[in-house]
Amino acid sequence: MKTIFYLVVGTFFGILMYKSEAASWFRIYEMFEFGSFHMYGIIGSALILGILGVQLIKRFNVKTLKGQDMHLKPKNKSFYRYAIGGTLFGLGWALAGACPGPMYVLAGAGYISILVVIFGALLGTFIYGLLRDKLPH
Numbered sequence: 001m002k003t004i005f006y007l008v009v010g011t012f013f014g015i016l017m018y019k020s021e022a023a024s025w026f027r028i029y030e031m032f033e034f035g036s037f038h039m040y041g042i043i044g045s046a047l048i049l050g051i052l053g054v055q056l057i058k059r060f061n062v063k064t065l066k067g068q069d070m071h072l073k074p075k076n077k078s079f080y081r082y083a084i085g086g087t088l089f090g091l092g093w094a095l096a097g098a099c100p101g102p103m104y105v106l107a108g109a110g111y112i113s114i115l116v117v118i119f120g121a122l123l124g125t126f127i128y129g130l131l132r133d134k135l136p137h
Helices: 002-019 027-033 038-060 077-096 100-108 114-134
Strands: none
Touching: 002 100, 027 038, 077 100, 100 114
């Protein structure tokens, strides 16, 4: 039943991203050129909803679907890990024209070439998993 719930929520999110043009390479390009408010409005709305959601989770001590605590505080506060990870994420976003969520939306919309990007993202995640313990804390 949980799988069906996640499938429905994910499908709804994908349709919402596609219809709002948040997965559009042209909209993302416009954003990086400061040519349009469209993407900033979407990201700003997500930021506000995220802040409200985290506050509600903290206030009402919401648990996961498995009944576990949410653990909202990061365990590792190393500046370098976040700086390097954020830089790599940003470079990948700029090169591909899409961050992870829209990559799958574009694949679902029939843009077959995005599968190369998805493969690269999964490969990078796999390599990080292999190297994670060897990286400085």
